Amino acid sequence: xxxxxxxxxxxxxxxxxxxxxxxxxxxxxxxxxxxxxxxxxxxxxxxxxxxxxxxxxxxxxxxxxxxxxxxxxxxxxxxxxxxxxxxxxxxxxxxxxxxxxxxxxxxxxxxxxxxxxxxxxxxxxxxxxxxxxxxxxxxxxxxxxxxxxxxxxxxxxxxxxxxxxxxxxxxxxxxxxxxxxxxxxxxxxxxxxxxxxxxxxxxxxxxxxxxxxxxxxxxxxxxxxxxxxxxxxxxxxxxxxxxxx
Amino acid sequence: xxxxxxxxxxxxxxxxxxxxxxxxxxxxxxxxxxxxxxxxxxxxxxxxxxxxxxxxxxxxxxxxxxxxxxxxxxxxxxxxxxxxxxxxxxxxxxxxxxxxxxxxxxxxxxxxxxxxxxxxxxxxxxxxxxxxxxxxxxxxxxxxxxxxxxxxxxxxxxxxxxxxxxxxxxxxxxxxxxxxxxxxxxxxxxxxxxxxxxxxxxxxxxxxxxxxxxxxxxxxxxxxxxxxxxxxxxxxxxxxxxxxxxxxxxxxxxxxxxxxxxxxxxxxxxxxxxxxxxxxxx
Numbered sequence: 428x429x430x431x432x433x434x435x436x437x438x439x440x441x442x443x444x445x446x447x448x449x450x451x452x453x454x455x456x457x458x459x460x461x462x463x464x465x466x467x468x469x470x471x472x473x474x475x476x477x478x479x480x481x482x483x484x485x486x487x488x489x490x491x492x493x494x495x496x497x498x499x500x501x502x503x504x505x506x507x508x509x510x511x512x513x514x515x516x517x518x519x520x521x522x523x524x525x526x527x528x529x530x531x532x533x534x535x536x537x538x539x540x541x542x543x544x545x546x547x548x549x550x551x552x553x554x555x556x557x558x559x560x561x562x563x564x565x566x567x568x569x570x571x572x573x574x575x576x577x578x579x580x581x582x583x584x585x586x587x588x589x590x591x592x593x594x595x596x597x598x599x600x601x602x603x604x605x606x607x608x609x610x611x612x613x614x615x616x617x618x619x620x621x622x623x624x625x626x627x628x629x630x631x632x633x634x635x636x637x638x639x640x641x642x643x644x645x646x647x648x649x650x651x652x653x654x655x656x657x658x659x660x661x662x663x664x665x666x667x668x669x670x671x672x
Numbered sequence: 673x674x675x676x677x678x679x680x681x682x683x684x685x686x687x688x689x690x691x692x693x694x695x696x697x698x699x700x701x702x703x704x705x706x707x708x709x710x711x712x713x714x715x716x717x718x719x720x721x722x723x724x725x726x727x728x729x730x731x732x733x734x735x736x737x738x739x740x741x742x743x744x745x746x747x748x749x750x751x752x753x754x755x756x757x758x759x760x761x762x763x764x765x766x767x768x769x770x771x772x773x774x775x776x777x778x779x780x781x782x783x784x785x786x787x788x789x790x791x792x793x794x795x796x797x798x799x800x801x802x803x804x805x806x807x808x809x810x811x812x813x814x815x816x817x818x819x820x821x822x823x824x825x826x827x828x829x830x831x832x833x834x835x836x837x838x839x840x841x842x843x844x845x846x847x848x849x850x851x852x853x854x855x856x857x858x859x860x861x862x863x864x865x866x867x868x869x870x871x872x873x874x875x876x877x878x879x880x881x882x883x884x885x886x887x888x889x890x891x892x893x894x895x896x897x898x899x900x901x902x903x904x905x906x907x908x909x910x911x912x913x914x915x916x917x918x919x920x921x922x923x924x925x926x927x928x929x930x931x932x933x934x935x936x937x938x939x940x941x942x943x944x945x946x947x948x949x950x951x952x953x954x
Binding site: 463464465467529531532534535537562564568572573574576577578580582584585614615616617619620644645646647648651652653654655656657 | 708803841842843848875884886887888890894898915916919
């Protein structure tokens, strides 16, 4: 896992500092506010995102900070995504590699390494992929709770999916969309626990876009007599200045 | 257009077939009749009128038999389980959910096949199937609480057993607070701590069965690590599995139901001061 992470980061910085290539840069920031069965009341999180696109290659990185939560940590997650667009005949898609690292407590962390296909059409976005999750006990946890073995649990080949419908074409000044998915910025849920959301965005001026999302989380589906798990609202701004050399 | 109409017709037929099946209920799939918080509230009310059981044993060694997913209906394996538990002089039997398919007649059948409590103490937990067809009302009227503890006191130590309700795929916020409180305030007074629940926590193999939401799982893992929970025993997935994480052994049981080819249960032994387990298959 560390080996893979190292190459992700090296590629990320090489592309980031390749000065003589025109890159499409995008920066965004958002705040999530909501509550769920484990949040012990209202919780607020914020995240910062940077994205660099050079020709067919895209690198995206993000960090999450808990502003109000029961979490021990302030810095609670990081995500790195590398994608490349392909065209086979008339079929265009993007292959993505994904790494998410969650520091949800001092003694236990979670990491997700995934690959997925992203297909964007005029009104639809589909994502399909798989990921490998592990929960591991940190050095601090090992020391504090006297753990000698069994420090990691692996959950392999988890399905990732997203089906999104947008009312307007992708580059329209404003848009409203809805999706069902098991993936969010720093969370990959089990495939059996889909989340549904309603999204809206509005381009204020050329580089700035405001967006708003409302998410509902169910504790299960299909074979479970499902209960409510939680909800959150998200609002953010995207700064996309165009090509930067 | 014709294709779209066909799809809608297929979907409607599928929904009706699904609805007609006596093991599944479309409404129950989508939403619980009662929220987990509501069931927890009722369980606590029952607990306040029926204090937690403390079982005193004269020997240091004892056995607890655990089964899940009997899905009564039929009772061949259920009867076998009870018979073997009594034969081996088990201290108690825990039934970790999906004991019925939620129908009233299933509950009546199940209750009718339970042994006399003087022969074998039994503890029940609700699973998702027990909640279908408005089944919680039957569960509550026959067994009462689905969230409680029981204690076993031997001449040398006391052990704590915690039963939790994850029939809706989540503990719910109130039951989670209760679990935290029990672990924080009681755990240190006991030698071993075993948690029984219906939903298995980890997704080690791929099935359509549902696990708790990732954010809930994170909280539970930290709680179990911090409070040195020895075992978490669950059903739901119908196929046995053992995962070790830190000092906690997470066990998923084979289903006990009659038509399952590897039907079985689990014996938990406390023997010579140590904790051990054994899967039994029919």
